[in-house]
């Protein structure tokens with residue numbers, strides 16, 4: 352067990368340094384095709400969560416610059432308005448809207464979903480990007496551990512509540528969830544709210560990101576007849592405001608080697624633009640290609656068997672009908 356944990360961490364650090372940095376991207380980009388990014392997506396409705404900063408901002412800008420109608424879901428009105436105004440100026444696209452919603456609150460997500468669903472319009476692309484690493488144990492007003500609330504419950508509730516609108520956009524609808532390579536270090540666990548005594552926010556984050564990958568795999572299976580594609584992805588290591596704030600040591604140690612926000616968003620935008628036939632629903636993507644969900648000998652693959660019981664817990668926490 353101890354050796355396996357040590358192996359996962361070592362493999363993540365070495366593999367990450369080789370592939371997740373800017374030089375990793377430069378290497379992988381030799382295989383990129385510029386025509387992949389040339390599609391225009393006017394008339395497609397997109398939601399990007401956490402769109403005021405970092406990878407979410409760059410994603411919203413990337414979609415808006417290709418003509419999409421973009422709904423930026425942000426928790427803070429002022430930060431959201433400032434980001435929206437910048438994106439409008441940069442892209443000249445007037446079809447960008449702000450939706451204020453705190454993704455750590457199921458009740459707020461339900462209010463947003465009911466407001467947004469009343470527009471009764473198809474939703475083509477949902478990007479579950481909002482996320483955080485909180486190092487202290489913080490409990491939300493709904494009694495949830497904060498990392499879990501935003502990274503897992505927020506992603507789960509938003510996706511489930513948007514499914515009816517996404518079905519209206521079938522067969523072209525897709526859900527793109529921004530996970531993290533950090534998930535390679537953690538198997539799936541039923542201990543969703545980190546009950547252990549010594550809280551470790553980075554470990555909790557990596558567990559949350561593993562849940563996103565397993566959920567995506569399960570959604571693809573559960574909803575295979577709905578015409579919706581489900582993809583999880585890793586942006587690589589990008590120099591975002593979130594990384595500077597939550598991982599200052601990492602950010603300093605890799606100064607100059609991290610990707611830009613736009614480079615972090617590259618595969619999200621790529622997934623949004625590709626013809627669905629090119630993509631594999633349920634798969635995990637990195638640098639415009641399907642990537643493994645598990646390192647060899649890491650002992651994480653078998654853990655996905657508990658995803659059904661995790662979904663039961665999430666349904667119950669969100670008070671969704673069974």
Ligand SMILES: NC(=O)c1ccc[n+]([C@@H]2O[C@H](COP(=O)([O-])OP(=O)(O)OC[C@H]3O[C@@H](n4cnc5c(N)ncnc54)[C@H](OP(=O)(O)O)[C@@H]3O)[C@@H](O)[C@H]2O)c1
Pocket residue numbers: 400401402403404405406407424425426427430452453454455456479480481482483501529530531532533585586587588589590591592593594615
């Ligand atoms: N950067 C990387 O190297 C990296 C690597 C792997 C995965 N990721 C993933 O990429 C995604 C974006 O992260 P980032 O690096 O771009 O960080 P970021 O700059 O901190 O952006 C995170 C976004 O999520 C929003 N957010 C956080 N909590 C929220 C809540 N309760 N309700 C609504 N929005 C909330 C933030 O809003 P505020 O501005 O209001 O806080 C912000 O807009 C995350 O899912 C992260 O796990 C990033």
